[in-house]
Amino acid sequence: MQQFIDSYDFTGKKAIVRVDFNVPLNENFEITDDTRIRRAMPTLRKVLEKGGSVIIMSHLGRPKKVDAKFSLKHIVDHVSACLGVPVKFADDCMKADEAAAALKPGEALLLENLRFYAEEEGKPRGLAEDASDDEKKAAKAAVKASQKEFVKKLASYADCYINDAFGTAHRAHASTALIADYFPDDKMFGYLMEGEIKAIDNVLKHAERPLTAIIGGSKVSSKLAVLKNLVGKVDNLIIGGGMGYTFIKAQGGKIGLSLHEDELIPDALEILKTAKEKGVNVSLSVQTVAGQKFENDTPQRIFDTHDIADDWEGMDAAPASLENWKKIILASKTILWNGPVGVFELPNFAKGTLQIAEDLAEATRNGAYTLVGGGDSVAAVTQMGYADKVSYVSTGGGAMLEAIEGKELPGVAAIRG
Ligand code: AMP
Numbered sequence: 331m332q333q334f335i336d337s338y339d340f341t342g343k344k345a346i347v348r349v350d351f352n353v354p355l356n357e358n359f360e361i362t363d364d365t366r367i368r369r370a371m372p373t374l375r376k377v378l379e380k381g382g383s384v385i386i387m388s389h390l391g392r393p394k395k396v397d398a399k400f401s402l403k404h405i406v407d408h409v410s411a412c413l414g415v416p417v418k419f420a421d422d423c424m425k426a427d428e429a430a431a432a433l434k435p436g437e438a439l440l441l442e443n444l445r446f447y448a449e450e451e452g453k454p455r456g457l458a459e460d461a462s463d464d465e466k467k468a469a470k471a472a473v474k475a476s477q478k479e480f481v482k483k484l485a486s487y488a489d490c491y492i493n494d495a496f497g498t499a500h501r502a503h504a505s506t507a508l509i510a511d512y513f514p515d516d517k518m519f520g521y522l523m524e525g526e527i528k529a530i531d532n533v534l535k536h537a538e539r540p541l542t543a544i545i546g547g548s549k550v551s552s553k554l555a556v557l558k559n560l561v562g563k564v565d566n567l568i569i570g571g572g573m574g575y576t577f578i579k580a581q582g583g584k585i586g587l588s589l590h591e592d593e594l595i596p597d598a599l600e601i602l603k604t605a606k607e608k609g610v611n612v613s614l615s616v617q618t619v620a621g622q623k624f625e626n627d628t629p630q631r632i633f634d635t636h637d638i639a640d641d642w643e644g645m646d647a648a649p650a651s652l653e654n655w656k657k658i659i660l661a662s663k664t665i666l667w668n669g670p671v672g673v674f675e676l677p678n679f680a681k682g683t684l685q686i687a688e689d690l691a692e693a694t695r696n697g698a699y700t701l702v703g704g705g706d707s708v709a710a711v712t713q714m715g716y717a718d719k720v721s722y723v724s725t726g727g728g729a730m731l732e733a734i735e736g737k738e739l740p741g742v743a744a745i746r747g
Contacts, residue, residue: 494520547669
């Protein structure tokens with residue numbers, strides 16, 4: 331049975347908490363962005379305040395073996411400073427029995443990087459490149475078998491389990507999903523997870539209508555599942571960014587040198603057909619800011635998006651598109667934004683994306699629910715200073731993308747199930 335942090339009695343209990351402390355470090359092992367650490371603090375603090383202790387577990391980077399470069403020891407001091415208590419460190423996540431047993435209420439222990447063990451991800455390591463299929467199968471079976479012991483060990487440290495790592499919720503790893511089985515009546519989401527799940531539900535399950543999705547970014551291929559899922563759910567589908575040109579080409583438009591994927595034209599046509607059948611309003615770009623080279627200072631020209639000259643490349647949304655989109659956005663009660671509508675990393679082609687961020691902020695002020703998530707639009711709203719002007723900015727790129735593809739996230743299912 332799923333529990334909730336606010337109603338759970340942590341008095342004298344040890345909570346093992348999966349967080350996402352996969353923070354960027356510079357060459358001196360200093361944290362360059364501690365957002366992920368700060369976002370986990372409300373959950374950790376709550377357990378300590380309510381008389382419990384925490385055993386914190388995370389991965390850092392993608393080590394393939396024990397590797398000091400990816401040690402969580404680099405972040406212990408910072409986690410202690412954020413949490414306001416000295417955090418102890420177990421330098422092997424499989425040998426933390428004593429440290430865990432010694433924890434008193436109000437104390438915290440951080441386990442070393444879970445991914446120092448192949449069992450965390452459950453994928454074999456060190457296989458020869460020319461390994462036969464049988465060898466691969468045997469290696470996979472071996473790691474799956476030892477994964478059970480790994481999970482059991484982690485679970486043995488604690489009385490209850492909290493998952494607050496939304497960034498890895500789309501992975502069925504030992505610490506993100508499998509461990510939940512050991513706590514059938516003592517498993518719960520942390521506040522960050524709860525916030526992310528509510529945000530997704532606000533859009534996909536009980537959205538106030540009209541519901542609009544703005545999908546941008548570079549390629550249709552990376553957002554195909556998102557588009558296919560959303561086209562059955564939304565009232566308006568705004569398709570912008572590089573991926574929009576595949577749709578324009580599918581409709582017979584001339585797109586010059588703009589990014590496009592010919593092999594996805596049938597999919598684009600299928601999405602447009604489904605939208606029509608379901609009465610979904612698809613809004614493509616009508617006007618484009620094009621450049622001659624993929625660089626910031628290249629000369630710019632505005633074209634009708636269906637008629638871009640041969641040697642020009644569409645790189646941003648132009649005013650006529652943005653006006654159409656603004657009208658749709660401001661008439662919506664719920665808006666999901668995924669993917670920039672232009673090459674926003676080049677400041678001269680960031681205006682369209684900035685305008686969308688402004689429109690979302692205005693819609694939010696007017697009472698709409700706005701969620702930004704699953705890719706570069708998060709970087710865009712954050713860089714542009716709009717992160718606190720929308721209703722929710724997701725922390726989980728891949729996890730949010732899979733959620734809006736309509737997939738059930740293993741980390742969520744493990745707690746709910
Ligand atoms: P995604 O990760 O799929 O959300 O894609 C984000 C990337 O799409 C960013 O790096 C943008 O620069 C890129 N992008 C957006 N619009 C365009 C465009 N018109 N041409 C090329 N790349 C674009």
